Amino acid sequence: MTKPPTVEDVARLADVSRQTVSNVLNAPDVVKAATRERVQRAISELGYRPHTAARALRTRRSSxxxxxxxxxxxxxxxxxxxxxxxxxxxxxxxxxxxxxxxxxxxxxxxxxxxxxxxxxxxxxxxxxxxxxxxxxxxxxxxxxxxxxxxxxxxxxxxxxxxxxxxxxxxDGAAGVRAATRHARRSVEDRVAFLGWPSGSGTGDDRERGWREEMHAPGLRLVAEEDVAQARAVVAAALADGEAVDAIVCASDTLAIGARLAATAAGREDLEVIGFDNTPAAEALGLSSVEQLxxxxxxxxxxxxxxxxxxxxxxxxxxxxxxxxxxxxxxxxx
Missing domain, CATH: 3.40.50.2300 (Response regulator)
Known part of the structure; x- marks a missing residue:
């Protein structure tokens, strides 16, 4: 069985002292950048991993x-x-x-x-x-x-x-802004936004991206994070004859509801874009914003x-x- 690399092995390969290796591991800011990079290369090359239990005893940290x-x-x-x-x-x-x-x-x-x-x-x-x-x-x-x-x-x-x-x-606003920009290339200003009720920091931030990208006020639809409710809201808007050719959504949950409503209304042409890029959106072929x-x-x-x-x-x-x-x-x- 191969013996795991030690601090001494790292120090030898990097041509530094054992204390310098320790500083790189525990207080990197005190080590010169060039030396730190040399030690890090040695750590990577050897596959060295700090011993968690020993470090905890030495530093009184739990790691x-x-x-x-x-x-x-x-x-x-x-x-x-x-x-x-x-x-x-x-x-x-x-x-x-x-x-x-x-x-x-x-x-x-x-x-x-x-x-x-x-x-x-x-x-x-x-x-x-x-x-x-x-x-x-x-x-x-x-x-x-x-x-x-x-x-x-x-x-x-x-x-x-x-x-x-x-x-x-x-950056939720940037993600929705990109989705809205993509939709507007084909439908101009007939891009609606389906979001959560106002007051959600995340939801309001995503809605801001839509508003910033639109050159004219658009249709803003509201639903809780629920597929059935999103479907009902979009179905009602389509039944009322709202001029909408694309819907950008605050989440994939809302997007799935919107897609179901569009399909039921015979609006297969209605572009729906979600947010989160979940496996469900992928399975349904929905475009979506991935959070990374x-x-x-x-x-x-x-x-x-x-x-x-x-x-x-x-x-x-x-x-x-x-x-x-x-x-x-x-x-x-």
């Missing part, structure tokens, strides 16, 4: 990132978070970190679970998902100086120039650990470096 596992609720769009958690776990493992999933059915229960994990020293940082206006989880973590990054912006008045905390998000959750995972780890670091580094939410905005891509079918 673990906690993330809430959302309750299973069925539906179409849960696959996006599944892909994100999978990518986060895989990429964290490449940096010698683990991901701990914890369950909670209510915000109050989640706060209690976070408190237990932090007080017991079981995690070094937390990744929040499903952020919303006035999120109490973010306030709790900020008050206790617990390192965290949110998948989802703080939804404050200015999340970029005056960020409340570190965050990574998908793997890039979100990279952004989260970059903010938590630095570009190549192997441990959590606390950093302030400084304008210009506190967020990563991932631009999604339009997948046409």
């Amino acid at each position: 673990t990132i906690g993330i809430h596992l959302d309750p299973y609720a069925g539906g179409v769009s849960g696959v996006v978070l599944d892909r994100f958690v999978h990518a986060l776990t895989e990429r964290a493992g490449e940096r010698g970190m683990r991901v701990l999933l914890y369950a909670a059915r209510t915000p109050e229960e989640e706060l209690e679970r976070m408190r237990e994990l932090v007080e017991r020293g079981e995690i070094d940082a937390i990744v929040l998902t499903g952020t919303f206006h006035g999120d109490p989880r973010a306030h709790w973590l900020l008050a206790r100086d617990v390192p965290f990054v949110a998948f989802g912006r703080p939804w404050g008045e200015d999340d970029v120039d005056a960020p409340a905390h570190l965050w990574v998000d998908v 959750p793997e890039q979100v995972a990279e952004g989260v780890l970059g903010l938590l650990m630095g570009e190549t670091g192997s441990s959590v580094v606390a950093r302030p939410a400084t304008a210009g470096s506190a967020h990563v905005l991932v631009e999604p891509r339009l997948v046409l079918r």
